[in-house]
Amino acid sequence: MVVRKSDLPFGSEFSPSQIELAPVLELADEYGGDWRAFEKAVRETYFEGYNTSDSNKAKLANNTKLSMIAYGIIDRDANLTEFGRKLYEMRHNEEQLYVAMARHILLNLHGMNLIQCVKDIQAAGETVTLIKLRAWLDERGIHFPRGGKHPSIMRLWLEKAGILQPDSWDVNETRLQEVLGTSIKEFDILSIFTAEQRAYLKALTNIEGGTHLSNEIAKLATATYGVAFDEKNLPKQVLYPLQRAGYIKLERGTKSPGRGAKPFYVTITERFKADILGPLLEQIDTQVRSELRPLLRKSLDQILDELSAKETHIRGLALEALAFKLMHLIDLEYVGTRLRGSETGGAEVDLIFEGARLVYSRWQVQCKNTARVSLDDIAKEVGLTHFLKTNVIVIVTTGEIGTKARQYANKIMTDSNLCIVTIDGNDLAQIRSKPVAIVDVLNREARHAMTLKTLEI
């Protein structure tokens, strides 16, 4: 196994309660270029009085150095980095210093990802612990080593800037807005954007402000980030959504729409300063399935409402979130998405889940946002079971299941060891008012399957 590098900065012996920022910055300024001298100075300043061996005192100072490197304050030779120099210059103003540190953590060290994850945990009604943070962050593709206290040190620094309440993970949103000029809400909006939309925005932040031709930005985004755009649908898939969210302004290239329309003129709005928007987008890129996170925080009720959203992208996400919510209710683990809602105009998704309780099982969940599920729809899913090695098919629809479709499902269940669970619009309405109703629905389906599968011995 390859040891994976931590996504969050190493922070041992860099806690604001162990060292003080201004003095270590001064030490780095004084001994920069000679890390041995720097470590020695740190050791003498902070760890000499410790009741431990000399080698361990050295190790503690060494950890301080490593942490400062991880936080981007100094380089390998203990020279102040550009950011470190900036901090150094403001070292006499404690308030300013802590704010700069917090901004750096939030923008460049996955701070916003951390905060968003904390919000998710809290929204789920659970308390934030290091163990839970590791699990939830890991699920998002953000890793820190087991037993590590990386988030704790980040928390302590953010607390110094007033962004987190003392000794807690409660976010002071007003302060966050003040320090960063943005909010969790904004970050959520960015998270929901598609990879194409984010790449487009990033490309826009990379060039000087002003007005540009929309297709040239698309080219730039492709060249820089390797994201392919559907050129025919650039406005529909990228430009309009970004405009609606207030990030760009659009102007028609040609006065009267007609033949040979020119591309749009695009201008980035002042909604964000480019120096903030870029890092935030970069951070979101490291997250796995970032688009789903904000939706998953919503209630089942709200998700069902989103199913009738105007934008197909949102409808597709809501459908996926619905599958997540339902399957999480019965403690199944997400494995992957086979077919995205965004590819089907928000009409259907296919997700795979696994359950490891008592017996291992793999579930194939198909969610449909259409009036009717037909025999063909189920037949298609059955055909996939071989390929996907699933034992359970779940068909969720906001509409109804056709009679022929039901009969077909029954036949398959009688003849094979497959289980087909159907949840229709009526069931969803029940689950909406009372989420545990899903257990009733599943029990009903299980009984149904059992009667069909009676063995004749």
Next chain:
DNA sequence: AATCGCGCGCAGTTGCCTAC
């Protein structure tokens, strides 16, 4: 010229302790 071995720097792991 190739490779070997060693020390070193680094990152992670584990466990203990105390304060809250």
Next chain:
DNA sequence: GTAGGCAACTGCGCGCGATT
């Protein structure tokens, strides 16, 4: 019971000089 400070340990990989 958890966080976080403190301590000690493990293991990896790289660079470098010694060795073949």
